[in-house]
Amino acid sequence: xxxxxxxxxxxxxxxxxxxxxxxxxxxxxxxxxxxxxxxxxxxxxxxxxxxxxxxxxxxxxxxxxxxxxxxxxxxxxxxxxxxxxxxxxxxxxxxxxxxxxxxxxxxxxxxxxxxxxxxxxxxxxxxxxxxxxxxxxxxxxxxxxxxxxxxxxxxxxxxxxxxxxxxxxxxxxxxxxxxxxxxxxxxxxxxxxxxxxxxxxxxxxxxxxxxxxxxxxxxxxxxxxxxxxxxxxxxxxxxxxxxxxxxxxxxxxxxxxxxxxxxxxxxxxxxxxxxxxxxxxxxxxxxxxxxxxxxxxxxxxxxxxxxxxxxxxxxxxxxxxxxxxxxxxxxxxxxxxxxxxxxxxxxxxxxxxxxxxxxxxxxxxxxxxxxxxxxxxxxxxxxxxxxxxxxxxxxxxxxxxxxxxxx
Numbered sequence: 319x320x321x322x323x324x325x326x327x328x329x330x331x332x333x334x335x336x337x338x339x340x341x342x343x344x345x346x347x348x349x350x351x352x353x354x355x356x357x358x359x360x361x362x363x364x365x366x367x368x369x370x371x372x373x374x375x376x377x378x379x380x381x382x383x384x385x386x387x388x389x390x391x392x393x394x395x396x397x398x399x400x401x402x403x404x405x406x407x408x409x410x411x412x413x414x415x416x417x418x419x420x421x422x423x424x425x426x427x428x429x430x431x432x433x434x435x436x437x438x439x440x441x442x443x444x445x446x447x448x449x450x451x452x453x454x455x456x457x458x459x460x461x462x463x464x465x466x467x468x469x470x471x472x473x474x475x476x477x478x479x480x481x482x483x484x485x486x487x488x489x490x491x492x493x494x495x496x497x498x499x500x501x502x503x504x505x506x507x508x509x510x511x512x513x514x515x516x517x518x519x520x521x522x523x524x525x526x527x528x529x530x531x532x533x534x535x536x537x538x539x540x541x542x543x544x545x546x547x548x549x550x551x552x553x554x555x556x557x558x559x560x561x562x563x564x565x566x567x568x569x570x571x572x573x574x575x576x577x578x579x580x581x582x583x584x585x586x587x588x589x590x591x592x593x594x595x596x597x598x599x600x601x602x603x604x605x606x607x608x609x610x611x612x613x614x615x616x617x618x619x620x621x622x623x624x625x626x627x628x629x630x631x632x633x634x635x636x637x638x639x640x641x642x643x644x645x646x647x648x649x650x651x652x653x654x655x656x657x658x659x660x661x662x663x664x665x666x667x668x669x670x671x672x673x674x675x676x677x678x679x680x681x682x683x684x685x686x687x688x689x690x691x692x693x694x695x696x697x698x699x700x701x702x703x704x705x706x707x708x709x710x711x712x713x714x715x716x717x718x719x720x721x722x723x724x725x
Contacts, residue, residue: 322442326502330438331453333393333501336494337434338454340397341427342461344404344487345369347479347565349554352413354479361413363677365420366551370673372424373666376658377523379429380436383654385508389437393430394498400426401491408484427491428665432657437504439645439653447645448583451638455576455630461490462567508651522652523659531715532647536660538709539640540668542600545702546632547672548694549606549625552680556610556691560622572629579630583638592643597710599636602628604702611695637664643715 352362379396383389403423410416438450464486527533554565562568587595606625613621640660648656679697683690 322446326441327450329497329501330441330450332497333434333494334438334451334454335457335460336490336497337397337430337457339457339461340400340487340490340494341369342458342570343464343490344483346461346554346569347483349552350479350558350565351481351483353555355411355413355416357413359677359681361417363673365413365417366677367670367673368417368420368424369428370666370668370670371421372426372428373658373662373669375425376429376432376662376666377655378658380432380652380655380658381522383433383436383504383506384652385506385511387506389433389440389504389506389654390498390501393433393437393501394495396426396430396433397491397495397498399423401488401495404484404488404491408481408488428661429658431665432659432661433654435641435645435657436654437501440504441502445584445588445642447642448580448634448638451641452577452580455573455580455633458573459570459577462564462570507653511651523648523656526647526656526659529647531713534712535640535643535715536663538705538713539636539660540663540671542603542636542702542705542709543664543668544672544675545607545698545705546603547669548676548679548698549629550669551673552676555680557622559688559691560619569626569629571623572626572633574630575627576630576634579634580638583634583642586635587639587642591715592639592646593710593713593715596636596639596643596713597706599632599634599639600702600706600709602631602635604699604706606632607695607699607702611692611699614692614695640664647715 349362349366352365357365379392383392400423403419403426407416407419407423410419434454435447435451439447442450464483527536553569557565557568583595586598606628609621609625609628613619613625641657644656644660645653676698679694680689683693
């Protein structure tokens, strides 16, 4: 990567490593932890949706980074506050205060996805972004070590079912906050420019919706995240029901594959374009749910691992490909806002709708403490197939989007 100093590349890579290690440490085993607390299905869906709700703050945080403070300083403060909130969350015994604390923690954490993307792409070409973002996948995989180390260190049989997950998340957030202070300087591009009401609420990126291709990307990406949420939020429920012990580690195999697939994103996008690279991601999601369905129907458990391993194709080509597309079309002065808006639409609204839809679907096919997973996977497979056709037909970006200044 000759166009970025090695010291900057290392610091940006470490930023991604810690930022994407922070979440799965506690969020991936959260559903089984809530079950162990005896929390009902509706409240469980609400707590799991704290992640999606947290993205409501993304455009506003993006506006702050675009206009007022250096992005790396904003990142440090958000991580520091998140660390404190996770410590308090670990001490809660009932659903309501736990939800309140996790919601505020997610208001701090979730905007960092768009913020870290904006910081990384401010110091390197967008096409090189996956080479830095891949360290986020490495961090996600490394988070599984907390399950093993935590069980040994604290002498517990099942680490994922205890409040230790929150303390591990808090420790990671604290280290991430300190590391953010050493990142390359990323000053606000729009500092001193006139500000309207839209700017105050971080909504300037909505002007990009005037472009048909961008609007179609946002709408279809939002819809595609609804079936994606079944694995993202409830995959741990399925795996626990099937007898898997270390859930975070098991699901982490998807991130292992993601590390390889992520490096191939720039090459594939260059060969077939952003649209068809993203279509590959949706095809992989269809393959995931088809594998889960066939694995149950034909008693072929190895297909569950196929479903997990294609996560890298889904996330790398569809979601990271989407971030690259947004960076190409967004003017520099609203780039952090645009990335925040992108995450708000997908992992915000899309995941929120998906959590409640999929939660209701799971409850509909529940029999006591077990579920008819074949029926559940049939639904997600059909929905994903329909969305694949919709995305392929409606999303038609220009070959080289123009970066005109937003008025």
